[in-house]
Amino acid sequence: MRLARWEDGPDIGEGFVVGGRAVPFPDNLTVAKVLAQGLKRARGLFGQVKDDAGRPLDAVRLLAPLVPASIRDFVAFEEHVEGVSASVDGKSEVVPEWYQAPTFYFTNPHTVLGPDEAVAPPVTERLDFELEVAAVLGGPGGSNLDAADAGAAIFGYTIMNDWSARDIQSREMKVRLGPAKGKDFGTSLGPWIVTADELEPFLDADGFLAVRAEVHVNGERVGEDLVSNMGWPFPELVAYASRNSKVVAGDVFGSGTVGNGGCLGELWGRSGELNPPPLQEGDEVRMVVEGIGELAGTVGPAVVPPALPRARSRSRERSRAAV
Template sequence: MQQGQRIFVLRAVEPLCTCYLKVGTVKIVRCKNVPPDRIETFAVVEGYNIITLTDFLRRVPYGWESYLLETLTSDWLSDQLHDYARQRRITGKSYPASEAVPLVPLAYVRSIRDFYAFEAHVKTARQQRGGSSRIPSEWYELPAFYYSNPSVIFGPDDVIPYPYYTDALDFELEVAAVIGKQGINISVEDAESYIAGYTILNDWTARDVQKKEMAIGLGPAKAKDFATSIGPYIVTRDTLANFRNGKGFDLIMTAKRNGEEISRGNWRDIHWSFSEMIAYASQDVMLNPGDVIGSGTVGSGCILELGPDNVGGWLQPGDVIELEIERMGVLRNTIGEKRDPRAPQ
């Protein structure tokens, strides 16, 4: 977390559902290791003023996290939260956020649908995988997606395990929407109201495995089955409203490898809006709080597109990847050692 930010310590009733909420420019982050008790935390922060949510959450009839996500999609509930914060300006003891360890911003990711929404990525990636750069007409007719693995979610500063079965590990710079309330057969016009907020997503990929799987015509599967990173915050829709541009937002997206910027794109270049993705995903299927909708890779947002020879090759153990989106923070991860589990220990 950035120096100077402060958080409030609150003993959580549900220790897995712990957040930090910055009202106004709203950001949510789960964190741990805050002194003195080193427990997880939940609070409202206005600048440097801290407001506990103990009384606010006593009335909650179900899990804290689901309630919080729903609060961020409801004007009425959000107004209640802001009114409560105004009434309880400063309560409790605060600590520098730098002392906290940020976690995955969602305690429970119900599902991940990762889309393919940036035209530049589709064109270049198809070409780099040995196919034609011509984009199929069907891509312009519907927003395609695949299901990722919600049981292998990593957060800020986590070490990413290097799959033993690949020699071509890659990152993917994406943005994701977090669903905040239930809905089925959601219209494009109503879809945005179902978004609790946005976060950065890294869709780690084994490129050599992906190439083989896609040649079969089914997948990706094991190429993307081992890790997805999200974080560091969930940023609410209202926070980004002034940056709306077309179907996306005029926000720079960058990737750094070991401190050197190697990729730069912009969310505004997205072809399919999140409203269109959500409407498509919800056709005859219920979406629930905690479902994650990934955008797919921004143009030039991966080594596959940039060309391994141009950026120092595929990822190696010890590499540090930092994905940043303006107004949304930095998602940083380190690549772990490559170990063959079949080898004698």
């Protein structure tokens, strides 16, 4: 099954993609509600779909397939860490701490983009993409899940492009926080959510999702990898996120960038030069993931924000001056 959201004139539709048609859920249900009700409920709804229902896909505009409750983005590919650390931190390395647990950061659910939607980057000289697969959680979620329960809670998967301004990211991560504004401006998801049962044939003997992922810039392939090269399978990412915390239906868990050219930053770090060049206005990035589909996005014009001053030098006095 494929779940999607779309724009049809002034209306927003939510439902299944069946063949070349977008078919609304019955009873005005939404993707969020179906995720919360779980895969069994989704199968029941899918059984009600008629062959001639809905609208042709080319008559609607696909949106991001969900409005995420939250987005956690992991860094689960060792090869990516080896390459990109040189371009962001100036030193190619995989620190010992990476191997201890699947580290992630929270990114912005309010700047999610859909298929073929242009990203509006900040002013940057090193705009980049990141090719990822993301797991989408179904209900009810929970806390301190083990890997088996976390795997059972995964509703499906989608493609994720974590747009990145590497020069901004590099500056702010020197302050021991972030990435923040280096990634805050846009994350593309789509084209739909493919339910987890559809991808079970791609699971290898160790439970890793062995689907092929590729990324193309202006029609030229830049990177390719198997998603099974992650250091941890998706259920373990979700289980770790739930530790001493809570995960819920609609949470999105990015795999982190695949290796072997899953982003430009990795290639820059390995070669020591900006080749291929950073993304520019008008460039198209197209991602293809086996068993899921294609997600394309373009680079729009940079947005210049209002200026803010630098930090002020302060006295560090411990009491107010007398009035």
